[in-house]
Amino acid sequence: GAVVSQHPSRVICKSGTSVKIECRSLDFQATTMFWYRQFPKQSLMLMATSNEGSKATYEQGVEKDKFLINHASLTLSTLTVTSAHPEDSSFYICSARASDTSNTQYFGPGTRLTVL
């Protein structure tokens, strides 16, 4: 149980375009989902916390207009990187916290974004 999927697993796009990444909890409901960014050989950096039905809470230094987050249902959150630039190239990972457990987060496999 507690499986989180992400789609796509890998995406390459041109500079200036927008890219949407989906995060789904497959076998549980997640009132809270999280979006992380991971640079090569570095740790995960929390970008934002997404609660179902409300606006996401962004970490300091993360542009909310650039990284649009939508959490429309208890099993789906999306991250849209708008007007992508090469410096946005990174590994984006989502996680979900099950509604009926404590603070354990279950992680998706990640999405590799490359902006040309």
Add this chain to the structure above:
Amino acid sequence: AQRVTQPEKLLSVFKGAPVELKCNYSYSGSPELFWYVQYSRQRLQLLLRHISRESIKGFTADLNKGETSFHLKKPFAQEEDSAMYYCALTSGSRLTFGEGTQLTVNP
């Protein structure tokens, strides 16, 4: 502010040897601590939580509030333990990760 420190980026041991991955934290409240593991080309997965006081795959970790540490230990390392290990602390729902330790278990 909460902070997690893993002083060793790389740790290499031989198969059968004991291994200890260090984790120290700073947090003003009562922390909930986790160890996550990431095997090569796989997603991050939970290894253990301090509140469960369990042993997973032979690993244990004890929360030492006096030393603000949550070191991960295994008495006899196996080659399949080679992976990236992250210590994490949560306040509310927010997880703060350490920088990670790459463990290599040599045959």
